[in-house]
Amino acid sequence: MYILGINAYHGDASATLIRDGQLLVAVEEERFNRQKHCAGFPTLAIRHCLEAAGIGPADLDHVAISRDPQANLHKKVLFGLSRPGSLKKVLLDRLANAAKVRDLRLELATSLGVPGSALRATFHQVEHHKAHLASAFFVSPFPTAAVCSLDGFGDFVSTMWGKGDGNRLEIAGQVEYPHSLGLMYT
Numbered sequence: 231m232y233i234l235g236i237n238a239y240h241g242d243a244s245a246t247l248i249r250d251g252q253l254l255v256a257v258e259e260e261r262f263n264r265q266k267h268c269a270g271f272p273t274l275a276i277r278h279c280l281e282a283a284g285i286g287p288a289d290l291d292h293v294a295i296s297r298d299p300q301a302n303l304h305k306k307v308l309f310g311l312s313r314p315g316s317l318k319k320v321l322l323d324r325l326a327n328a329a330k331v332r333d334l335r336l337e338l339a340t341s342l343g344v345p346g347s348a349l350r351a352t353f354h355q356v357e358h359h360k361a362h363l364a365s366a367f368f369v370s371p372f373p374t375a376a377v378c379s380l381d382g383f384g385d386f387v388s389t390m391w392g393k394g395d396g397n398r399l400e401i402a403g404q405v406e407y408p409h410s411l412g413l414m415y416t
Contacts, residue, residue, distance in 0.1 A: 231249070231250055231291045231292070232247065232248070232249055232283070232290050232291050232292075233247070233248040233249075233291065233293075234276065234280075234290050234351070235293075235294050235361070236293065236294065236295045236296070236334070237272065237295075237361075238270065238271045238272055238295060238296075238297070239269065239270070241267040241269050242258055242260070242267055242269075243260075243268045243269060243270055243275070244256065244257060244259060244272055244275055245257060245259075245272045245275035245276040245278070245279045247279035247282070248368075248369060253369040254282065255278065255282045255283065257278055257279065258272075258275060259272040259273075259274055261275070262274035262278065271337055273341035273342075276338070276341065276342070277341075277342065280342075287339070287342045287348055287349055288344075288348050288350060290350070291350075291351055292351055292352050292354060293334065293335075293338060293349075293351045293353050293354070294353075294354040294355075294356050295334050295354070295356065296356055296358050296362070296384065297355060297356075297384070297385065298358070298385055299355070299385075301357040301358070301385040301386070305406060309386075334355075335349055335353055357384075357387075358381070358384025358385040358387065359379045359381065359389070359390035360399065362384075362390070363377040363378075363379050363390060363392065366379075367394035367399065368394070368397075370394075374394065374395045374396075376393060376394075377392055377393065377394050377399065378390070378391040379391070380412050381412045382410060382413055383407060383410060383413075386406055386407045387404045387405065387406055388405050388406070388407065388409060388410035388411065388413070389404060389405035389411060389412070390404040390405075391404075
């Protein structure tokens with residue numbers, strides 16, 4: 231089973247390829263396009279992942295992106311409503327961003343130069359910090375481990391922690407916008 235993980239549309243765009251639970255390759259787009267903290271779609275990184283594994287787009291079983299526009303939606307709406315002067319801009323920005331994530335199959339097919347029908351993979355939108363936790367735990371050699379993700383922001387959350395056990399993640403807690411230890415380094 232091949233799983234392609236994609237981090238796109240915000241800083242440090244990247245791609246990762248996993249085969250049968252083993253990490254094969256993980257690379258940031260900036261290594262190819264030389265744009266520090268590249269924030270677009272990681273086309274070159276994805277192509278590198280597929281080439282390094284010797285597979286094509288049709289061999290992918292699952293594709294996951296580390297964004298879920300529906301995650302914490304009620305909190306995003308409440309935040310927007312609490313700032314009526316900026317509500318229109320916030321809503322337009324969020325809608326544009328959500329549209330990019332929603333058309334991931336088309337974006338991937340276009341970037342690889344294949345028709346959408348050539349991609350038989352199932353596509354997944356994974357909440358940003360759950361993607362961080364999963365990408366670390368599920369390829370680790372540990373059957374059980376504490377997991378923690380600290381970041382600037384992703385899907386309205388800056389920090390998430392919990393426990394990885396077998397093939398499950400149990401989320402114990404999270405820190406939400408506007409609080410962020412990650413913003414200290416950005």
